[in-house]
Amino acid sequence: MPSTEEFYRIKRLPPYVFEEVNALKAKLRGEGRDVIDFGMGNPDMPTPPHIIEKLVETAQKPKTNRYSASKGIPGLRRSIARYYARRFDVHLDPDTEVVATLGSKEGFANLAQAITSPGDIILAPNPAYPIHAYGFIIAGGFIRAVPAPSPEEYLAGVVDSAAKMPTTPTAMVLNYPSNPTAQTVDLDFYKEAVAIAAKHDIWILSDLAYSEIYFGAPPPSIFQIEGAREIAVEVNSLSKTYSMAGWRMGMAVGNEKLIAALARVKSYLDYGAYTPIQVAAAAALDGPQDCVNEIRKTYRARRDVLVESFTRAGWEIPVPDASMFAWAPIPEKFSGLGSVGFAKKLMEQADVAVAPGFGFGEYGEGFVRIGLVENQQRIRQAARSVKKMLAGE
Numbered sequence: 001m002p003s004t005e006e007f008y009r010i011k012r013l014p015p016y017v018f019e020e021v022n023a024l025k026a027k028l029r030g031e032g033r034d035v036i037d038f039g040m041g042n043p044d045m046p047t048p049p050h051i052i053e054k055l056v057e058t059a060q061k062p063k064t065n066r067y068s069a070s071k072g073i074p075g076l077r078r079s080i081a082r083y084y085a086r087r088f089d090v091h092l093d094p095d096t097e098v099v100a101t102l103g104s105k106e107g108f109a110n111l112a113q114a115i116t117s118p119g120d121i122i123l124a125p126n127p128a129y130p131i132h133a134y135g136f137i138i139a140g141g142f143i144r145a146v147p148a149p150s151p152e153e154y155l156a157g158v159v160d161s162a163a164k165m166p167t168t169p170t171a172m173v174l175n176y177p178s179n180p181t182a183q184t185v186d187l188d189f190y191k192e193a194v195a196i197a198a199k200h201d202i203w204i205l206s207d208l209a210y211s212e213i214y215f216g217a218p219p220p221s222i223f224q225i226e227g228a229r230e231i232a233v234e235v236n237s238l239s240k241t242y243s244m245a246g247w248r249m250g251m252a253v254g255n256e257k258l259i260a261a262l263a264r265v266k267s268y269l270d271y272g273a274y275t276p277i278q279v280a281a282a283a284a285l286d287g288p289q290d291c292v293n294e295i296r297k298t299y300r301a302r303r304d305v306l307v308e309s310f311t312r313a314g315w316e317i318p319v320p321d322a323s324m325f326a327w328a329p330i331p332e333k334f335s336g337l338g339s340v341g342f343a344k345k346l347m348e349q350a351d352v353a354v355a356p357g358f359g360f361g362e363y364g365e366g367f368v369r370i371g372l373v374e375n376q377q378r379i380r381q382a383a384r385s386v387k388k389m390l391a392g393e
Contacts (some may be wrong), residue, residue, distance in 0.1 A: 007243075012137050014375055018359050019180060021343050025353050036382045038370045039325055039353040041179065045243040045298060050292035054283040058276035066386040068272040071263040072100025072251075079282040080251045087211070088221040094254045097229075099263050100281070102273055104209045104237035104250040107262065109135040109340060110269065111233060111252065114261035116384075122200070123172040125154050127357060127364030131177045132207065136171075142170065147363045151176060151185045162200045171197075171203035179217055180360045180369040182248040182320035184214070190222045197231045203258065204232035209250075212241040212292055215300050231260040233253065239291055240324060242284045249273055249281045249320045254277060294309055299324055302372040302379060309383035313390040314390040317370070326370040339368055350385035 021039065028035050058064050071077070075095035084090045092098055101107030112135035116122070120141040124133045125148035133143045144156035144165070154320045154375035158172055174193060176185040197204045206222045233254035235387065239245040252262055306326060307317045317328045334342045346352050346368075355371070357364030374382070 002299045004296040009138055015132060017268060017372055018355065020340060020357060021347070021353070024344055024347055026356045028347060028351070033351055033376045035347060035351050035353050036374055036378050038374060038382070039355045040373070041240075041371045042281070043240060043245050043324070044373050044375075045295055047243050047247070047282070049081060049282045050287055050291075051242060051244070051280050055276050056278035058279040059176045062355055064275040064279070066275070068210060068275040068278060070266040070270050070272045071273060072098070072272060073278045073282075076100050076282045076285075079285040080253065084221070084223070084253060086216075088224055090221055090223040092223075092253055097253055097259055098254055099252045099259055099266065100272065101235065101250040101252050101266075102270065103237040103239060103245075104159075104207060104252075105131050105247045105300065106248070107235040107250050107252040108205065108207060110134070111140070111235070112139045112141070112264050114265045115203060115258065117170075121165065121167060123169050123180075125173060125175065126152075126325075126359035126362065127180055127367075128173070129175060129207070130172045130360065133361070135181065141170070145361060145363070148178075148181070148183075150361070151183055152191055153198065157188070158193075159196055162196070168200060169202050171205055173205050173207070173215045174222070175209075177322035178208065179323060180206075180355070180357070180364065180367075182323040182325050184216070184219055184321045186217075187219065187220050189230070189318075190220065190225045191300055194225045194228050194291040195221065198227060199384050201254075202231070205229070205245055206232055208234050208235040209354050210236040210240060210323040213296060213299055213324055215296075216304065216321045219322060223375065230253055231255065233262075238281055238284055239333075241295070243295055244281075244284070247273075247277050250275055297370050302374075305376045305379050306370065306372065307378050310386060312352070313383045313387035315386055324372045326372070328354075328366055329367055333390065335366065339365055343368055346386070350382070350389040351383055352382045 077098040081092040081094040114137035118140040122136045122141050124143050126145035148154035155191035212220050220258050222232050235252045237250040310317045315331050317326050320326050330342045339358045343356040355369040
């Protein structure tokens with residue numbers, strides 16, 4: 001009889017923090033409660049029509065229903081290279097420096113598989129999107145969680161960690177605009193990060209999934225910095241930019257050695273996204289970008305309504321410069337509950353769901369993440385419920 005012990009890699013994963021909150025949400029909805037859900041970063045806007053039309057047109061061609069290419073069809077890889085040239089003035093070789101991925105999450109996870117040896121140490125920000133740590137943990141590595149209350153403090157922690165550790169870390173993770181904190185950085189930050197990585201012989205894995213959801217200056221790419229190509233790879237996604245989350249379409253670009261390693265791993269694991277999806281993704285990247293401006297304007301309007309209405313309700317929300325999230329401190333009145341306890345209370349008393357900060361790492365405690373995934377009317381409705389809860393009604 002097989003062992004009843006938990007599998008090795010599963011044992012390395014902690015309990016899923018969001019499970020408790022999600023179970024409560026399902027229970028309340030089962031009772032007929034109208035829970036306004038800001039918990040998951042799941043875009044609710046429609047995919048632009050011209051992208052859907054290209055998908056349908058391509059799917060009607062019989063040959064496109066065959067296996068696709070795991071590293072992405074050539075046309076899509078060329079489109080990704082054109083996007084980087086247009087947006088960042090960064091010129092990539094679509095054959096050696098670009099891979100199309102099944103969303104940025106899959107690209108990041110398989111990069112971790114490709115470059116991690118058992119026992120390797122990875123420097124990752126905390127709080128952070130879970131895959132930034134657990135992709136490496138699943139691959140057999142060890143995470144050195146570096147507190148990231150600000151981008152500058154994170155880099156200072158990276159320097160301190162690299163200097164004190166007995167063995168050189170394999171890689172460090174960057175994610176700006178950040179999920180969950182919505183922090184942003186400029187080119188000076190990337191210049192310093194590249195210098196640190198080059199000095200300590202560390203790979204950089206940069207997650208730029210929110211490159212087009214910004215409300216101030218457009219976020220830069222690490223490849224705008226000289227020397228980044230020698231040490232870095234960057235993942236990005238069409239999920240938020242074009243409201244295509246369920247399509248699972250992303251990209252990884254940069255260092256040829258890292259890109260080749262990712263392509264090699266993917267060749268054993270998948271045949272790439274459905275070809276019509278890849279063709280439609282190319283149409284998204286190459287086509288009119290006014291749809292991106294409209295999506296961005298919608299998120300900005302929701303952000304403004306969230307900040308204004310929740311602040312009037314008695315819960316001050318810091319104004320995010322980018323991403324589809326607000327990173328909000330727990331109201332002082334409820335600080336003793338912790339982020340999971342507060343998230344549950346918010347659901348039970350206000351019918352509002354948020355993501356507890358502890359789910360993004362121990363240094364996320366004391367905060368919750370609020371997704372801009374409900375329309376303005378629902379945001380105001382949530383604010384009214386929050387106001388009553390804060391007032392003890």
